[in-house]
Amino acid sequence: MIEVQSLNHTFKIGKKGKEKKIEVLKNIDFHINQGEIIAIVGKSGSGKSTLLQVVAGFMKPDTGSVKVNNTEIAKFNEKQSAAFRLDHFGFIFQNFQLLPNQNVFENVELPLKLKGVQPSIRKHNVEKILEKVGLSHVADHYPNELSGGQQQRVSIARALITNPPIILADEPTGSLDSQTEIEILDLIKHLNKSANITFMIITHDEEVAQIAHRKLRMHDGLLLGDVKHVI
Ligand SMILES: Nc1ncnc2c1ncn2[C@@H]1O[C@H](COP(=O)(O)OP(=O)(O)OP(=O)(O)O)[C@@H](O)[C@H]1O
Numbered sequence: 001m002i003e004v005q006s007l008n009h010t011f012k013i014g015k016k017g018k019e020k021k022i023e024v025l026k027n028i029d030f031h032i033n034q035g036e037i038i039a040i041v042g043k044s045g046s047g048k049s050t051l052l053q054v055v056a057g058f059m060k061p062d063t064g065s066v067k068v069n070n071t072e073i074a075k076f077n078e079k080q081s082a083a084f085r086l087d088h089f090g091f092i093f094q095n096f097q098l099l100p101n102q103n104v105f106e107n108v109e110l111p112l113k114l115k116g117v118q119p120s121i122r123k124h125n126v127e128k129i130l131e132k133v134g135l136s137h138v139a140d141h142y143p144n145e146l147s148g149g150q151q152q153r154v155s156i157a158r159a160l161i162t163n164p165p166i167i168l169a170d171e172p173t174g175s176l177d178s179q180t181e182i183e184i185l186d187l188i189k190h191l192n193k194s195a196n197i198t199f200m201i202i203t204h205d206e207e208v209a210q211i212a213h214r215k216l217r218m219h220d221g222l223l224l225g226d227v228k229h230v231i
Pocket residue numbers: 011012013022024042043044045046047048049050051204
């Protein structure tokens with residue numbers, strides 16, 4: 001489903017002429033099968049978020065290949081990447097990234113608007129997904145009126161609304177207390193089992209990594225180990 005080969009990325013920092021190069025991704029190879037939950041673990045600064053940004057097409061690698069369902073996406077231009085993302089990826093972030101001036105319904109509806117889906121179909125699909133994540137009763141609330149767990153459920157609903165086969169998650173429970181973390185991880189496991197959604201989860205939390213079928217460890221730009229793990 002996702003096949004990453006020989007991926008390299010370097011950031012240049014500092015003034016022109018005196019630039020310092022930081023090699024953040026060093027010859028990364030890995031694959032993710034359909035229906036898998038993969039955790040990318042590793043210390044802060046090891047390159048996990050950069051890897052997710054490159055897989056999502058937000059950032060272009062210096063060299064290497066990223067294939068999703070056999071389509072090479074690493075060399076897409078911005079417009080192609082954005083269109084591909086809408087059809088293939090949903091995103092969950094640590095800080096939820098909800099629009100503060102839009103209510104729950106409108107936040108979840110947004111990706112469908114971007115895809116040009118008709119209003120009546122949008123309404124039907126948003127209502128269905130809000131029911132699925134247990135948020136129908138707060139559809140007209142604004143993000144600041146919700147708990148952290150509820151806000152993360154809204155962002156999960158927004159990630160799911162376009163029916164993507166893959167969800168990319170960057171520290172999805174990083175802002176949540178331990179009880180809410182368990183609820184969100186249960187929801188992720190349920191979505192994986194019931195809808196066969198593939199998850200790539202970036203985390204430095206071993207609890208989160210426990211729900212993964214495989215753990216890949218990043219260390220200083222290198223991807224180490226491929227630890228088999230059964231849920
Ligand atoms: N836009 C950027 N410009 C320059 N350097 C960057 C940029 N983004 C990240 N870096 C550097 O790349 C390295 C890897 O960062 P990255 O955010 O990918 O690590 P991470 O493993 O996700 O860390 P964390 O767990 O803290 O989020 C760090 O040294 C970071 O300072």
